[in-house]
Every structure is written in structure tokens, then in C-alpha cells.
Amino acid sequence: SDRVVTAPKEDEAPxxxxxxxxxxxxxxxxxxxxxxxxxxxxxxxKRLIQTTCKLYQFSxxxxxxxxxxxxxxxxxxxxxDGRSSSRLVVRSKAVMKVMLNTKIFADMIINRPNLxxxxxxxxxxxxxxxxxxxxxxxECDRLHTMLLKRRELERRQEQEYSGESSKxxxxxxxxxxxxxxxxxxxxxx
Numbered sequence: 001s002d003r004v005v006t007a008p009k010e011d012e013a014p015x016x017x018x019x020x021x022x023x024x025x026x027x028x029x030x031x032x033x034x035x036x037x038x039x040x041x042x043x044x045x046k047r048l049i050q051t052t053c054k055l056y057q058f059s060x061x062x063x064x065x066x067x068x069x070x071x072x073x074x075x076x077x078x079x080x081d082g083r084s085s086s087r088l089v090v091r092s093k094a095v096m097k098v099m100l101n102t103k104i105f106a107d108m109i110i111n112r113p114n115l116x117x118x119x120x121x122x123x124x125x126x127x128x129x130x131x132x133x134x135x136x137x138x139e140c141d142r143l144h145t146m147l148l149k150r151r152e153l154e155r156r157q158e159q160e161y162s163g164e165s166s167k168x169x170x171x172x173x174x175x176x177x178x179x180x181x182x183x184x185x186x187x188x189x
Contacts, residue, residue: 045076051139056132086150106155110147
């Protein structure tokens with residue numbers, strides 16, 4: 001018992017498709033991708049070093065090191081009014097959240113407890129803290145050298161600035177009297 005299927009005759013019209021058709025796609029605001037300009041705050045700064053690192057912060061309550069996470073470390077420089085200023089920025093890998101953003105300052109503590117770590121003092125949310133930066137030995141060498149150079153530059157600039165403000169003192173040998181007045185002294189030959 002074979003089943004026979006016949007083709008429709010030429011004069012017969014094909015039956016209309018009664019299956020539901022998909023709705024026509026209309027463009028909505030959620031379908032449009034809008035390019036947004038993302039700014040990091042590092043625009044206009046010269047990048048001196050970029051590397052990956054792990055960041056630790058010393059907790060005084062527990063007297064231990066607490067890991068803040070791994071991410072990208074950048075040492076940037078910016079010149080403002082003829083003065084160079086440097087800062088250290090550490091951002092998390094995933095969402096680029098700022099984990100540390102500190103200016104390099106003249107009295108900053110910078111030392112190496114071992115070959116892959118640098119200990120620094122830094123301002124974090126307005127409070128002074130102690131941080132460890134852990135990276136590869138080669139990157140640690142480069143970063144340590146550059147941080148020391150930037151700190152020295154800050155010290156020189158600070159001395160130059162304070163030297164300019166002390167130029168208002170009288171010329172010659174000046175001595176301070178017990179009352180706090182400055183008196184001019186001269187040497188006779």
C-alpha cells in the first residue's frame with residue numbers, strides 16, 4: 001500500500017500560509033548603541049610606567065596586610081605652571097575601579113622590603129596609609145627607581161619654591177634677635 005502524492009495543478013492557486021508571521025522588527029532606543037566618551041581623569045598626563053601589580057594596605061586594627069586586589073598600576077606625570085607633578089594610580093582589572101590614587105610627595109616613604117615588593121606611604125581618602133605594591137622583580141626594579149626619581153624631583157621643586165619665598169629676606173648676613181626681628185650685620189676687614 002503505497003501512498004501517492006500529487007503535485008498541485010497549474011491552474012490551482014496555492015493555499016495561503018496561515019501560520020503566524022513574526023512581528024516586524026522596529027528599532028527602539030534600547031537597540032541603538034550610543035558611543036559614550038569615557039574619561040579616566042588621566043587625560044593630559046604623560047604615562048611614565050604601566051604594569052600589573054597586587055595592592056595591599058596595612059590595617060592598623062588587625063596589624064596585618066589586607067589585599068585590596070590586583071590591577072593596573074600607572075605612574076603619570078603632568079606639568080602645571082612650569083612645575084612637574086607625578087601621581088600613582090592603581091585600577092582594578094575588571095571594572096577599572098580606582099583602588100589607589102596618590103600624588104608623589106617630597107616626604108613619601110618608598111622602600112623595598114624584598115625583590116618583588118615596594119612599600120609606600122600614600123594618602124587614601126584623605127588619610128595617610130601604608131601600602132605594598134607587589135609586581136615582578138624587573139618591574140619592581142623599574143618602578144622603585146622611577147618612584148625615587150619622582151620623589152627627588154618633588155623635593156628639589158619644594159626647595160626651589162621655598163627658596164623663592166625666602167628671597168624676600170634682607171641681603172647680607174642677617175641675624176635674628178631674641179625678639180624675632182631680623183637685623184642686618186656687616187663684617188669689617
